[in-house]
Amino acid sequence: MIRYSTDPVAVTASNWGWRHAGRSRFAVRKLDLDIQPGERVLLLGASGAGKSTLLAALAGVLGNDDEGEQEGSLLLDGGSPASRRGRAGLVLQDPDSQVVLARVGDEVAFGAENLAVPRAEIWKRVHRALDDVGLDVPLDRSTSALSGGQKQRLALASVLAMQPGLLLLDEPTANLDPQGVIEVRDAVVRVLERTAATLVVVEHRVEVWANVVDRVVVLGPDGGILADGTPAEVLGEEAARRSLAGAGVWVPGWKPEVEGHLPGTAGDPLLSTRGLAVARTRRGAEVLTGVDLELSAASALSIVGPNGAGKSTLALTLAGLLKPRRGRVTAEALLECGAGADPARWRSAELVQRIGTVFQEPEHQFLTSTVADELEFGPRRVTREPESSFRPRTSDLAERLRLVHLLTANPFTLSGGEKRRLSVATMLATSPDILVLDEPTFGQDAVTWAELVGLLRGLVSGGGCVVSVTHDADFTEALGNRILDVRAGGVVQRGTP
């Protein structure tokens, strides 16, 4: 077995804190933490507890006095993180925004180049790192042609080529499908076996890492540390479990409680497809063919299947946003109400009253500069009535989705969970009969998850139709397990409508 000549790094934080420039509140404060060389730490805490800030600080990328104010000290092997360039390697959450270069080999070499490693040594490291993460692709393969899981393993390999003594993983699997999660977790385990590097990982889904780490540290929402111990100690104790669950952490063996029930039988048909083939662009390849399905009132359908099988494209076509490549999407009289049978031909204002679509990235759908305007945008588009006609509905939505205290805030400044809630609320503001959601639970903490599922159940029992593209088995189950399984160009239906 090859072992890298890397000495694991020790981390020492003494009363450390950091306030980003322009913010009044400290992101992290009063942190005292010692991590021994080679320790494997899972870092937990509510969103906003400063986990990502701490990782960025350990990676030495928080910046200088211009970017914020530091308290106390944070040291890697007794020196400042900035002075330990290359000792810490950071992998971030979003697979797409950490790829620097166009070819796999160059990407892995990039870090070593920046550390001025000699050329011959760089290529040895590149091969070893790719081997360690199990990424068996040619060096000149395009980085944009990789799957999400492959991209995250590439990011890991890119970091390994610097031979760091401290691995920092910031929610590395939050944006991946289940297959990708396992790929990345296993790659990390293999790497740790070979390098003995110190590990600090942040992740909401605890069970992925509970067996990999030997210590769990929970950051408090107002600074300091809430809990610190072995996984069994921290996750086994009832009080700790409850407080973690309350903070939105996915504690193993626990499922968030969801309100609401699903109706037993579906209602009248709203939309049907016949021999449907879908493609992302007008001239692009058909990704999925022969889809025959029916969407009814008071029902929920989950579209599942591997990445790249065409789930999202199908959902966008059902939502009237993409034209069918072949076959038909037909809106029934109950749904179309005079707009015509083909949803792809509806004008925007007609569409929002009939089919709503919640995109995976909430920011793609923000149109205004305050949450209040955002909620009222749709209703204003479809009615000439005064505000008093839709105010009750938007106010009610703001209340139910806990957005009232944010009404004057800029939508882009909200937290991830708040953005998700807002993007769903804006779609519900025009009361569409069908709601289509693309990966609604990706990267969400357990609290937001439960709220979302409860809301969707309420919609269905109120007669709505909910169609979700998802990898989340808990979500699918909570919505009644009616599944459209999409794989390799074909579809299989499971579950009873």
Added chain:
Amino acid sequence: MSSDLLTPSLAGNSVLIRANPLSKLFAAVVITGVVMLSIDWVSAAVALTFEILLMPLLGISMRGLLLRAWPLLIAALVAAYGTALLAEKTGAVLLHVGPVLFTEGSVAAGIAIGLRGLALALPGIFLAVSTDPTDLADALAQKLHAPHRFVLGALAAVRLVGLLVEQWQTLGLARHARGAGAEGNALVRTRNFLGQAFGLIVQAIRRATRLAVAMEARGFGAAERTWARKSTFSPVDAWVAAVGLGIAAGAATAAVLAGTWTFLLS
């Protein structure tokens, strides 16, 4: 894969693929420079003729060129028409309809501008279809000693062109779903367009900020760095540079001998 919009479309073993990007850049710059400096039909026509004659050797087919660069022909025609319309009206009147007046002098000027437009554009196209941005960046930083932080920053951004184009399309769908589709009168459409553009720039800056963190975390930004791939020159590069110089010199000489050379600032 649309994410790789800017990778070279030329394949195989042509001269242009084997040459170092810098020698191609040199050849393109000298030809462009000479054609730019004079506005006359002789220098433009000579340069254009050589450019077209060299295409088989460079591995570029006329069909492939037209498929990619047909807007160029239209742009050249439009430029020629515009100049014929607006140039000093000398010589005999060829056409006079209402305010539109074409004379021999103005049409000759238009033809010169059209030919010059084509001769100016082709070297850039040859460079674009045969050059991988990564190789160009390697050459600029290693051989020309351009500041590597800027070269690599630009390279990382250029890789995002395909992703941003995809994101633009996604934004269009996402906004249509909200009730802000590309429909209505020109004013509404323009406002929607600006909103979509703003959305794209927000996403672009978010992505860029994260990318900067990822790059810094991998040690990017220090004064010293090594290069995993060496940018090298070969005898092919001498040929490419010499041919570029030759075409430039030929075009200039022909125009001077024909007495048509008209310096740009004269």
Added chain:
Amino acid sequence: MATIKTLPGNRSRSLEWRVVDIVVASVIAVAVGVVFFAWSAGYSLISGITAAFPPIGGLYVGGWLIAGVLGGLIIRKPGAAIYCEVLAAIVSMALGTQWGLLVILSGAIQGLGAELVFLLFLYRRWNLGVALLAGLGAGLALAISENILYNALWAVDWQLLYVLFAAISGVGIAGALSWLAMRGLAKTGVLSSFAAGRTADV
């Protein structure tokens, strides 16, 4: 790490480029290039009008100049306007192809027009007036260089008309829209790494 040295207590910001400045400037340039490409592709009607009477095209060129003015307003470092405009020009050359290598020279000249205005205010003032002036500078630089490089054979009157239109377009589109975009971006929080996103003078 970006090497920036600011003395403790020194309120003025460093004019040296950090990594995040370089990467964000680069991506802004690329994104503006993509937006303008989409604009050109979707508005063939305008192209028809400008083809019929070319000086009108001057009213349209402000779109080309956004990269430089917006990049300058956000990054606030010497050279940002020129860098963004040049990179946007390279991207549009690669996407569009109907302009040769000269478009890079044009980008540099247009960027310089905006850059000189920012320099005039010593990279310290970033209000609406400066933005409009930067748009004007870029518009004038564009019109004069285009008149020399491409419109050289037009009669002088038409060249002057083109300068006037380009100046209007530079102020109205590049200046005003960039300033509005900068303000809007600051409010979204995406500029939190930049002075543009933190200071009150926006």
